[in-house]
Amino acid sequence: MNASSAGIKLLSVYGSTESSPHAVVNLDDPLSRFMHTDGYAAAGVEIKVVDDARKTLPPGCEGEEASRGPNVFMGYFDEPEFIARALDEEGWYYSGDLCRMDEAGYIKITGRKKDIIVRGGENISSREVEYILLQHPKIHDACVVAMPDERLGERSCAYVVLKAPHHSLSLEEVVAFFSRKRVAKYKYPEHIVVIEKLPRTTSGKIQNFLLRKDIMQRLTQDVCEEIE
Incomplete structure (x- = not known):
């Protein structure tokens, strides 16, 4: 038995310990959204996709996922170097995850920055x-x-x-x-x-x-x- 035949809807939710689940698919979204995206920004949260210089990229471009909102942590205890890498002065948390965002604001996680080998x-x-x-x-x-x-x-x-x-x-x-x-x-x-x-x-x-x-x-x- 699969979820749909049992009348159960499964949602894609994206987040981390540092930025608790902040992207989610809407219950009323079409199946394609459930299958091919990891959701869009939850209420009160902002999401953007940035390049290596942390400049915002246009829809469709792959870059690092960043989020800002009440869900974002305050920092790592006694680890100033890690905090400096993960958080900026404006409160954005840079996840290290690679993703793309479509025109409607839905994101799709595609990998990790550390998983890219530069040869x-x-x-x-x-x-x-x-x-x-x-x-x-x-x-x-x-x-x-x-x-x-x-x-x-x-x-x-x-x-x-x-x-x-x-x-x-x-x-x-x-x-x-x-x-x-x-x-x-x-x-x-x-x-x-x-x-x-x-x-x-x-x-x-x-x-x-x-x-x-x-x-x-x-x-x-x-x-x-x-x-x-």
Whole structure:
């Protein structure tokens, strides 16, 4: 039984700990709004989409979601640097989430700013690469993070969990798979790490920061071994 056949309406609600749910779909909205948006600003709340300089973008452009209203937190305890990054003097909270806003003010969350890998000036969406990886017959779960690179700034590193009974997956196999999918070469993963499971929070969210920390440690260890 699905929700609609039971006479139940499910609403999309968007928010965070710092800016409690502040975007919501109206009960009277058409199904397309329920399916393809994360709602519009609740009463008393303002939402805007901004670029890297925090200038407001026009409808349809992807940028960072920002909100202002009584729902926004006052700041992090004893963390002035984090507060300065998240809040401005006018009370806007910058979420770090990427989104687009349509002409009617409805937003659609498209990713995280930290999930964008900048490789030699080219932007790579981690989510897009993960979506392709999950189509590989050997891969059960995947997460793509940025790893530092002296020449290009960043390269993509894929952490993968394999399906049984597979125990190994080479970078060459992944590259060949992406080639068959006709993916642009700059989007190919350039490092593969096979692990038993991805680190997640109790709510199931992947802890990307732990993977970024892990690849940093792996790269540092490799450099040390080369020096020795």
